[in-house]
Amino acid sequence: MSGYSVSVALTGSGGAGAMTAGQILLDAASKAGFYGLMTRSMGPQIRGGEAAALLRISTKPISSLDDHYDLLVAFDWGNIARFAAELPLAANSLVLTDPEQGEVPEPIAVFGARAAELPMKSIASGIPGGRVNMVGLGAAAVLIGLPLDSILSVLTAQLGRKGEEVLAAATAALRAGAEAAAILPSVTKLGTAPKDGVVRWNISGNEAAGLGALKGGIKFVAAYPITPGTEVLEWLAPALDKTGGALVQAEDELASINMVIGGSFAGIPSATATSGPGLALMTESLGLAVASETPLVVVDVMRGGPSTGIPTKSEQSDLNIAVYGLHGDAPHLVVAPNSISDCLYATQWAVYLAEALQTPAIVLSDQAMGQARALIGKPAESPYVAKRLVAEANIENYKRYALTASGISPMAIPGTPGNNYVADGLEHNERGTPSSQASDHQSQLDKRAHKLDAFDYGDLWADIEGDAEIAVVTWGSATGPVQEALLRAKAKGINAKMISLRLILPIQPAKMAAALKGVKKVLVVEQTHSEQFHKFLRAHYDLPKDVAVISQPGPLPIRPAEIVNRLAAWK
Amino acid sequence: MSGYSVSVALTGSGGAGAMTAGQILLDAASKAGFYGLMTRSMGPQIRGGEAAALLRISTKPISSLDDHYDLLVAFDWGNIARFAAELPLAANSLVLTDPEQGEVPEPIAVFGARAAELPMKSIASGIPGGRVNMVGLGAAAVLIGLPLDSILSVLTAQLGRKGEEVLAAATAALRAGAEAAAILPSVTKLGTAPKDGVVRWNISGNEAAGLGALKGGIKFVAAYPITPGTEVLEWLAPALDKTGGALVQAEDELASINMVIGGSFAGIPSATATSGPGLALMTESLGLAVASETPLVVVDVMRGGPSTGIPTKSEQSDLNIAVYGLHGDAPHLVVAPNSISDCLYATQWAVYLAEALQTPAIVLSDQAMGQARALIGKPAESPYVAKRLVAEANIENYKRYALTASGISPMAIPGTPGNNYVADGLEHNERGTPSSQASDHQSQLDKRAHKLDAFDYGDLWADIEGDAEIAVVTWGSATGPVQEALLRAKAKGINAKMISLRLILPIQPAKMAAALKGVKKVLVVEQTHSEQFHKFLRAHYDLPKDVAVISQPGPLPIRPAEIVNRLAAWK
Amino acid sequence: MSEVAAFLAHAIALEAEAAERYDELADAMAVHNNEAVAELFRKLAHFSRLHHAEVKEHAKDMVLPQLKPWEYQWQTAEGPEAAPVERTHYLMTPYHCIHLALQNEKRGHQYYADISYKTNDPEVKRLAKEFADEEAEHVVMLEKWAANIKAPEPDWDMDLDPPVVSD
Amino acid sequence: MTVQTPLTHQDFKSDVKPIWCPGCGDFSVLSAVTKALAELGRPREDIAFISGIGCSSRIPAYTKVYGFHGVHGRALAIAAGVKLARPDLTVLAAGGDGDGLSIGGNHFMHACRRNVDMTYIVMDNQVYGMTKGQASPTTAPDWCNSKLTPEGTGISPVEPVRLALAAGANFIARGFAGNPNEVARLILEGINHPGFSLIHVLSPCVTYRPEQRDWKQAVHASDATPAQLIAEAMHRLASDDGFTTGVLFAGNRQAFMPPRRNLATIADLERKFAS
């Protein structure tokens, strides 16, 4: 479709191994020097449910899934209706089915794609230990032009320790599939892999966020598992253990956020990760962190809401609670990564900001980035590491909440002689003693707002690309499709600027005004039902009169084509 | 100051009885046929702390405190600095002090008001059982021209059961104070009480909210005490007990909101009351109420934030969390009373709306209304009572979340044969079975948003007064000062329209557009630090270009003069 | 108790506890705007500290045992002269204050009198007797003081205003 | 009038197919619940079945009574609300060891204490099944198969029945999913016993704790009659190995239920405001 990438979906249920095949395909693409992206979609069953591995492999770095899949390999059709909407096909796409599994079912047939049959199951059963997913994988590799060698080397690395026999069976099945594919109709093929000498990383957004936290200086994590935030923790648990930190599983999110507050109060950069329901439970104590000026980071990997919602699907609908969900006037930081690699950068930056500003930072990632794996170039080093303004020992008449020019007051860390103080969530005077006086309230409210407003966030507040009279304003995982759409639009002669906000809070009115200078029309792109981002922009920024909005809830990702169409219609 | 009212502050500490004196003064004013308002301000000590009773007595219904106090009766000066800012005096105000207590202290002296001495303590000690607050009360009554008889009749009613002696002592002290006042400088006097034949009620906003809930049909309350919401519950506990309902104290707010959800699911209109920190703990489960379409009412009596903040002082800073504090896209109702009597109406309406729309409603009251007492005309009956669309028995293939034209689906109440279903916070299909399909998510999100948007809220969405090119847009307890300011401005030839929003959510764009038709300038008045209401308006409504904002945090109330000045400056 | 050092260590602690308690009560009264009683408590604290200094003087050349607070051998839970916290009230009057102090001094007297009666150590006996006599003087003094203070009205603790809520 | 044939346990099964892993102990608990309800003999509509979030918490949807699948950890609070608002209903609650004892621990403790008449089934598999196998409060300290605690939790597990006793539960029983008919009996006894009843069911998670298939060998029926005094129950539970099944405690505290009275009208209450 895009000319530089091929999109493949592998589906199957009950242990068909679609996910494993997808994973191997992605690894192989990496070995072969390609870039790529893989997401997944699964049924509600704990085990053996229907699953789809959704891949895009590319000769250039990519930021988004494509509009369609070029190839759908269906090991079977179990419950396909449940996620057919997530498997858009074009007319020249190819559906590869197993004749044993019957007709292409209606929800897939409607796309009108070409279909071809491959008796994967019977081929597999002809090979001792042969598995259907390896047959399909071999066929897929040949169809999209991925060198079989790369797959073989992944198999060797992964199955090697399972013994010769297993490896031999897999290899045989793979080859059988590849051979059988020779007579199949052709599919868009991958170009030549770039020889750019860039080291590839194969990483998920959740792993990247964990790594970002670690690189930012986080040493203590307390958390309660929740989909899709858990993998951030699963990566961090051994990583912290190996590098002198610790992760503790708490009894609930109320405990985890307060443990994190305790750890940070004690001087150790601390964080947690969760998802919407957990974030909701944390808001009271996030207010405490604001009032007591305790730095910390909460990574919220957003999922479909409201309530328990759709735990395994993506949405950007925690924007409101992240920005406005604290009671009282509680200024804090909200940072949103806008790509899988940015999950690393943005989280690391958030740690730095939280520590520098002695305030809680919410990192708004989402399931689409968090649980997707990307092949990316090894991320460059970022200079942002936790550095707190701490008080030296024995300050006379130490005032924890002293009114300073920057609004940031030196924080005494337990263990520092002479500066003992009591952190408080009650309104207080400069020393920290509770006070209900109007003057103390005003000056501490001013202080807490000012320290955030006055800080210099540099260029990182947003990613801005291009320059034009039309701007697409977006954030988070909606950015990828926007980037791709703008490339395509450009090819069609439509110029647009992209403004992707990384720093959601505090707002940056001057920078936004500069970015919007000369902009006549704005297209807002987001993945919510109620236009949360659009409303947020209206509230805090001056937008031009002409504003259009693409706002769609999960679980379907935003497709680049939709954005291109909207821009084209505007023209 | 205003010509129809007199404002009096009574201050004292450690059992001086300032609050009691204020209460008696208010009751007496009521007996004498006046209208009035009383708020209070108190130190942090549980007992014996410094306290101020802040009254305004008037010949017309009033909605706000005045800019200044005409008379300050100080039984002593204990810790006066702590709330001097809440006791503004004008040059012709009178400070009545006890010479035994020393000089008028600096924070009060700065106002430059007149001062006079009355040896209240020594007069009291000359009377067996005589109390200083009665002496001061007697003097105050004479000074402001409130008939002593009215006080005597209140005393008789209240002290009667404490025995002859107590009553005699109080009466003697009162008379002694009144006599001594004869030689004191004069103070603005009350006019003649209106003979309007209107039955007066003496009621606090919190009591009114409790009554509103009861009249709306609430039969079950589960709650956890928190200042300043507790009094709503304290009124409701015996009231429910007497009228066939029940109130249960829960272990925490997580339990209380879920008990309320359970009660409502079981078919009984249910509610709770809390304040900011408690509301924060409830948001996850409010999302459950949204997703499961369970009606309920949460009365949030706002206090100073963030975090534990200033529990005993007022602020409007829970607007954000009430509107946006739920994770995911979770449309719900937010209703804000804008006067003490409206605490009754708005809460009753909220019960009606929640039940009609099968959705949670947050009632945003605040400490200033909740803990203030007003003399008002007996409120008229309101027609709004809970009426849920319930499913008849034995509906074939009953679908709890059926997609209907109104978006409201008949709800089967346990006990109804044949319609058993499982309410769910997971995204679901029409039957209620969990579903992660894009189409179910979209249609249920649409449904939940649509039922709120399509409902006819009539005129109650806002109180609109006057018609002019300038509009003051406000809400909640900021409305009182605005109303008074507009009256005063009118007297000065400045016309302005008031739009006070009662229905905060869902937004009413068409109605607001109509209300703002012809309006060139908007002044937003609110009591927050970060202009929460202004930002909310910007996000959801189209305001004219010319917008000014008076946004000030608690604990100081917004004074009418400030608004008048701003309007005058604009002219 | 037979050791002079132990005896003096107790005497020092007794006065220290009394003084600290009076200080604490003075502060509490001040916070509750009961200045008159606060001042009295401060005065009482002052006297206790004077006695504390006196006893210390007695012990100045001695090595005293370092007793932990819970190792003191009083018959009461706290030092005999420490005012019981629960016997105070924010509206208490000087009358109550003096009577409270009187009770404390009486317990102090009783404490020393007991020791002087029971001990076998002549030096301890002598000192205990001396201290007991001194406490008796305090009792007499406070009794005089008390006699000059008018009893409060029966409803001295009536506060018509309700308690305050916070947090 | 038509004669009602009594409902069988099949009549209490819904047509929603469980998402549970084949082999999961929760299937047996489902069967036990439906059997208990059939024996109880109340109409389906008079039963409310409340749960939180977790594999086990999916159970209400698989029965044919009124149900609420709430949020994680709050099942007992919703259940209490249902019963307090509608004393006429029979209220059951169910959920996992994580739902009930980790995030829901406070409601567990207070439900025991409050003693509202309802029956709570904890389906204990000593793991968080739904979220892919983390340790729960009942997990042994040396279980190392969770990525969050790869070296084991190092924390002693709580014993739900002991905690319930200390918190004041009025009826405490333990069952094993491998013996669904006994579990059915325990549930029915719990329903019929006034106040709060805990039915602790050992319900294996074959996916994350396959070793629990061996529980069959470990469980043994209690040979004592149920303790009726707390002290006695405490004494017995002090030496319990966690695998004794049967009724462990049957107390005689009165169930909590605010009275419903009609002493005044709203108008009566309003008169107090008139001055």
Added chain:
Amino acid sequence: MTVQTPLTHQDFKSDVKPIWCPGCGDFSVLSAVTKALAELGRPREDIAFISGIGCSSRIPAYTKVYGFHGVHGRALAIAAGVKLARPDLTVLAAGGDGDGLSIGGNHFMHACRRNVDMTYIVMDNQVYGMTKGQASPTTAPDWCNSKLTPEGTGISPVEPVRLALAAGANFIARGFAGNPNEVARLILEGINHPGFSLIHVLSPCVTYRPEQRDWKQAVHASDATPAQLIAEAMHRLASDDGFTTGVLFAGNRQAFMPPRRNLATIADLERKFAS
């Protein structure tokens, strides 16, 4: 180098004046804490004192150590965070019966179980003081002086020490505010005992529970040596009247503390992503 004179308990008092009602038992607990800290002999800066919200929870501000006055019910979670992040600090937590057992009940239970080395002082006055006298989980069912439960709660109180034992606390003691020196000893023993220590202090509220002034008559010291086995402690507590003071249980479970290791650098971890 100057010779440090040891700190006295007065050195652990701050200059912030308590807002407590004169007569409140919390004054004595404050005095006990400062005495225990003086005897402990660690520098002020090495102590962290954490609380929630309530009259009692105001206590850290009145001491001269590092403190955190958090939100209602979460003191133990903050305290655990402090200790887990900084094992070198001595961590104390304190709060009321409402803070610790009502809203904070879950953290209470899990703190007992988790056994992080810290000492928790529950200042129990069987009432919510700060919010004007509502019933708490330790309030007798027939106490009718709360406007929220004018007929009494009708709910059996929990006994904190019993609950702590069932939940797994490693050291359990009870003290009475009227005997601050003994409370000081209990606190110090609690600090010195590894793992989680509960010091349950009966601390009268003279404002809402004036009858508690009579507790002086009711308390009595335990005459037994502390139980070291859970079963034994359970047995004793089964017949406890709630007024026995002293160390009731001193277990020997190891305190929970994740190890701190240095097995890899971040760069080592990053290498795993390179394919």
